[in-house]
Amino acid sequence: MKTQYYIATSLDGFIATEDDSLEWLFSLGSLDDSSYPEFISEVGSLAMGSATYEWILRNVEQVSAETGSPWPYTQPAWVFSSRKLPVIDGATIQFVTGDVRNIHSEMQEAAGDKNIWIVGGGDLAGQFYDAGLLDNLIVQIGSATLGKGKPLFPRRVLSPILQLVSVRQMGTGMAELRYEVHNRPPVETV
Numbered sequence: 001m002k003t004q005y006y007i008a009t010s011l012d013g014f015i016a017t018e019d020d021s022l023e024w025l026f027s028l029g030s031l032d033d034s035s036y037p038e039f040i041s042e043v044g045s046l047a048m049g050s051a052t053y054e055w056i057l058r059n060v061e062q063v064s065a066e067t068g069s070p071w072p073y074t075q076p077a078w079v080f081s082s083r084k085l086p087v088i089d090g091a092t093i094q095f096v097t098g099d100v101r102n103i104h105s106e107m108q109e110a111a112g113d114k115n116i117w118i119v120g121g122g123d124l125a126g127q128f129y130d131a132g133l134l135d136n137l138i139v140q141i142g143s144a145t146l147g148k149g150k151p152l153f154p155r156r157v158l159s160p161i162l163q164l165v166s167v168r169q170m171g172t173g174m175a176e177l178r179y180e181v182h183n184r185p186p187v188e189t190v
């Protein structure tokens with residue numbers, strides 16, 4: 001069981017524009033031609049921050065048209081927010097706030113022998129990294145730049161560096177890099 005941050009980014013390290021648009025991403029390649037179908041089949045639970053959740057809320061019609069449901073996931077999900085947000089029809093969601101370590105234990109239990117997916121954003125993935133709970137970074141790098149936007153992973157990772165384990169080209173629009181994370185500060189339950 002791994003905790004994985006699986007995400008698409010622009011070449012210059014942004015996962016969304018400053019106003020949370022993902023339009024730039026959709027022309028770069030199709031999910032069906034990517035590693036996503038295989039990846040999601042191994043996901044047992046997932047976590048996201050409120051900006052990511054609110055993107056789905058704003059785009060329920062598009063999500064429904066593409067996935068057949070306003071909530072595209074069958075796995076139990078945890079949404080991190082300090083605010084009260086509406087629940088999307090058909091979603092199994094817990095809204096949570098604060099330290100990621102206790103939530104991770106619950107997610108682990110729900111995931112069984114499958115993986116935990118940190119959907120985004122970058123700082124939430126960073127909180128799992130800070131706690132020594134992130135095992136993999138799986139990044140699809142799009143052949144496009146944004147100049148500014150929401151950061152991929154706003155952390156300084158220097159020692160130990162990430163361990164690059166695979167590189168895969170997906171057409172001309174994307175390359176996927178997989179990394180193992182080897183930081184392991186002791187995880188204390190709070």
Ligand SMILES: NC(=O)c1ccc[n+]([C@@H]2O[C@H](COP(=O)([O-])OP(=O)(O)OC[C@H]3O[C@@H](n4cnc5c(N)ncnc54)[C@H](OP(=O)(O)O)[C@@H]3O)[C@@H](O)[C@H]2O)c1
Pocket residue numbers: 006007008009014015016019020021022025048049050051052053055080081082083096097098099100119120121122123124127150151
């Ligand atoms: N390119 C891709 O593949 C991809 C994938 C996923 C997401 N995205 C996009 O990337 C953008 C990510 O936005 P973002 O960087 O702002 O990140 P985000 O993690 O989606 O949202 C950040 C917000 O989550 C809440 N939050 C985070 N950690 C928390 C904690 N420990 N406790 C309580 N609340 C917490 C806070 O808001 P509040 O407390 O105010 O609610 C925080 O401002 C979105 O536009 C999303 O659609 C792109």
